[in-house]
Amino acid sequence: MKVLFCDCFSGVSGDMLLGALIDAGMSVKVLHTELLKLGLPEYQQAEVSEVKKNGLRSSHIQFKLDEGDGHNHDHQNHAHSRHLSDIQKIIQTSTLSDRVKETSLRVFQRLAEAESLVHGCSVDQVHFHEVGAVDSILDICGVMIGLEYFQIDKVYSSPIPVGGGTVQTSHGLLPVPAPATIELMKMCSAPTVPSVAQVELVTPTGMAIISEFAQFSRPEMCIQQVGVGAGTRDLPWANILRIFIGDTCREISTHVEIETNLDDMNPQVLGNLMPRLLEAGALDVYFTSIQMKKNRPGIKLSVIARQSDENRLAQMLLQETSTFGVRVHAVNRVEADREIREVNTSFGKIRVKDKILNGKSVRSYPEFEDCVRIATERKITLDEVYKLLLSESLLK
Numbered sequence: 458m459k460v461l462f463c464d465c466f467s468g469v470s471g472d473m474l475l476g477a478l479i480d481a482g483m484s485v486k487v488l489h490t491e492l493l494k495l496g497l498p499e500y501q502q503a504e505v506s507e508v509k510k511n512g513l514r515s516s517h518i519q520f521k522l523d524e525g526d527g528h529n530h531d532h533q534n535h536a537h538s539r540h541l542s543d544i545q546k547i548i549q550t551s552t553l554s555d556r557v558k559e560t561s562l563r564v565f566q567r568l569a570e571a572e573s574l575v576h577g578c579s580v581d582q583v584h585f586h587e588v589g590a591v592d593s594i595l596d597i598c599g600v601m602i603g604l605e606y607f608q609i610d611k612v613y614s615s616p617i618p619v620g621g622g623t624v625q626t627s628h629g630l631l632p633v634p635a636p637a638t639i640e641l642m643k644m645c646s647a648p649t650v651p652s653v654a655q656v657e658l659v660t661p662t663g664m665a666i667i668s669e670f671a672q673f674s675r676p677e678m679c680i681q682q683v684g685v686g687a688g689t690r691d692l693p694w695a696n697i698l699r700i701f702i703g704d705t706c707r708e709i710s711t712h713v714e715i716e717t718n719l720d721d722m723n724p725q726v727l728g729n730l731m732p733r734l735l736e737a738g739a740l741d742v743y744f745t746s747i748q749m750k751k752n753r754p755g756i757k758l759s760v761i762a763r764q765s766d767e768n769r770l771a772q773m774l775l776q777e778t779s780t781f782g783v784r785v786h787a788v789n790r791v792e793a794d795r796e797i798r799e800v801n802t803s804f805g806k807i808r809v810k811d812k813i814l815n816g817k818s819v820r821s822y823p824e825f826e827d828c829v830r831i832a833t834e835r836k837i838t839l840d841e842v843y844k845l846l847l848s849e850s851l852l853k
Contacts, residue, residue, distance in 0.1 A: 458794055458816055459607065460676050463614040464699040468658025469667055471596030472518055473686040473698040478603035479505050480516035481684025481702055491602045492595055494552040499523055499591045503599075508687050511695040515687035520595050541569040541583060544594060553598065560601040560670075568665045571640035593662050600666055607682075607702055610816055614671035616648040617664070622655035637661040641668040648673050656690060678703040705794070712740070712790045713767045717780040718747060720755035727756065730777055737773060738766040761788070797824070802849055804831045804842070 463469065479485060489503050501521040508517045548561050572583040604612070622633045634642070638661050642649065645668040652658060681703040688696035719727070731742045741761040749755035758778070762770050764787075771783050794813035799806050808824040828842045835842075 458610045458705045458813070460611045460613060460678050460703065460705055461604070461607065461609045462676060462678065462701045463612070463667065463671065464701070465615050465617055465659075465667075466699065467688060467692065467694060467696045468618055468620070468652075468654075468660075469614075469663035469698055470660040470688065471593060471600060471662035471666065473688050474663060474666060474700070475596055475599045475603065476505070476516040476518045476686030477684035477698050477700040478600065478607070478686075479518060479684070480686060481607070481682040481700060483603050483606045487606060488599055488602060491553065491557070492599060495547060495594065495598060496551055497547070497591055497594070500595060503595075510687055510691070510697050513685065513695045513697060515685040515695075515697045517687040517689075518599075520592055522591055541565060541580060547594065548598070553602075554605060556605050557598065557601045560604065561598045564597050564601070564665050564669050567641065567644065567669050568637070568661060571637045571644065571661070571665070574640050575636040596662055597666065604670075608816075609702070611672065611676070612667075612670040613676050614647075614667050614673055615675070616650045616673065617642065617667070618652040618654070618658050619649045620652045620654035620656055620658040622657075624657040633657045634659055635661060638664045641665055644668050645671070645673075654692065656692070676705060678705055712788050713762055713764050714786045714788050715760040715762060715767065715771055715774065715783050716757060716786070717774055717778065717783045718749060718755055718757050719778060719780060720749045720753040722756075722779050724756075727758065727778075730758075733777075734760055734770065734773065737770060738762060739770055761790075793819075802846060804835070804845075807831070807846075 463474070479488065485503060485505050492500060492503065499522045501523050503518060503520055505516055505518050508515055544565050545562060548558055548565075551558065553561075569580045569583050573580045576583065620633050623630045624633050624635055633656065635657065638659050641661065641664040647664075647668065678701065680701045682701075684700045684702070686698045686700070688698070690696055727744065734742045739760045739762050743759050745757040745759065747755050747757050758774070760770055760774070767785060771785065774780060774783050796811045796813060796818075797808055798811065800809050807827040810822045810824060811818040812820045812822070823843070823846050828839055828846075832839045832842050
């Protein structure tokens, strides 16, 4: 699975993300060719320059735009007012790929929802000023082109630095973070970290992209490309955004197997212990019947867990069982990726778990609890539920 991690050391904006994607290896020629598919008469060219921020090399992108007055205007000075429906029409009628269209529209929909909450109006009434400018359409669609270019399956992000001060907008002077940015942070429960900066580090455009796609954690990954995008301002620190692109390293991951033999415990206690171990992070718990010393029938309790959970789960076994010691073996676990999604069925919405190999779903499994609920509600057997779901091609 191909993943992208955003190191938002100095915030995030649309042009920083796009600059980082270019720096990581996306072709400027490809970007330009794709952006022309939007059919925007104002768009002329994408220009990328290498700049240094506090001694660190980074890439900065600017768009050359023609506003129809015979003069070119750079990326920072261009602003139009548009409604969501105007932007949707531009994207939907373009010849961009279906994936780029769909992801770009999702970002603008999220922006519109944030702006509508801030201004107390419907989504359709929102006027996109800074966000709706041609340069921001290019930023958002450009980043989506980049995600497709690198075939990114998942996006991750570090916590978001929150600056202070004020920012000048079409609505006048507003506090930082801007109200729409705060709403976007709230939508995705973004973890934040304080910053001494008295400037806008996080723009609505950048936060909308992160809010829509990113999980806030650092993935296990084998880094293949690194990209550094430059912010416009010069700050006391390197005003850059770094991205790391690579494959997940989950194919072989180190786990442990924790074991102990028991011959003097009430089985009811063990029955209660199993779900507690699973809730505490065990990946699997199972019992094996064994013959122990003095001809006593016994039970081997085995726990499969992540290496990081070893000590906590071993201590739990020592506390909750009669054993005086546990055995711990290092094991390698080869894993398929998995995703849970909701689907509509003749029973209503149910959760389905997809088994992912090499980025493709190879089999889908309905969640057992949902099947039990349906069987109980409909007064039919679990087997009938599974057969009906199979007939609807949910299992493959």
